[in-house]
Amino acid sequence: MNEARVPAETTTFMTDFLRQCGGYGVIDGGLATELERHGADLNDPLWSAKCLVSSPHIVRRVHLDYLDAGANIITTASYQATILGFEAKGFSRDESEELLRKSVEIALEAREIYLERCTKDSWDWTASERSSTRLILVAASVGSYGAYLADGSEYSGKYGDSVTLETLKDFHRRRVQILANAGADLIAFETIPNKLEAQAYAELLDEEGIEIPAWFSFNSKDGINAVSGDSITDCASIADASKQVVAVGINCTPPRYIHGLISLIREVTNKPIVIYPNSGETYDGETKQWLQSDGMTGEDFVSYVSKWKEAGASLFGGCCRTTPNTIQGIAKALSSKAF
């Protein structure tokens, strides 16, 4: 680890942000599934990144809906945006890189529109003071190699023996560089299925001298391990060891597993814990449909947020199939508690 290159402000980036927000941060909810609710057809290897090409206005609209719902952090539509993915669609290398930048630009634009609107709408001094101090971060989403494969392997984490640490680093390198230089405040490495990919991200951040911080967020389907079977404590330890990682956690995982996972992660790190579960429904890759399963519903999910905060998490949002309503519920639940 080349600590000399990690800016001093990176170390305290998230704790400073959380302090300024009153101790916790609200993240947005599902982006891709919300784009679908707005009529986007994402049945495509690019998934949500398809909208960067076909309907950037819907992406901006959804970012704005989440800001209106109370989110302090919005994540870009770059989850499944990759240079190889765009090239497979016939875009040139330059055009592909431009589309990555565009994902960040749309989110920055939404933030600007939102803040401007707040200032205009404010009718008294108190309101304008409040809106001008509302902190909003743009997190550039990076989905896993498995997400690019678009074969559901971000939910198995099994890439086969031919995929090595170097394969993963080479796959993500240019994409991470571009997103880091596009004006985002941090990188959200999301739905990380295994240790190998976490290690690849940690090494990339270090070797490429990436100047913005990052969070690492894993997914689980048993409440103990990442989806690949690697233990969640091993995964979180890799995140803990990277100076540029400012929060560690779980996303796109059923709400019923979250409490236990927070406790496991807390055993190996003192970094802020980020959680943004999915709605608890399960995705059937064959039929391409979401199925309601037993356990918590979206409403229960919101009522558990304060428990998750007590267990040690400090950044809360939603993943697939959660909506601006979910985020509004989370924001309300947190603001009504005296923590």
Ligand code: MET
């Ligand atoms: C499969 S997890 C997807 C995460 C991404 N940020 C989204 O909400 O679209």
Ligand SMILES: [Zn+2]
């Ligand atoms: Zn998800």
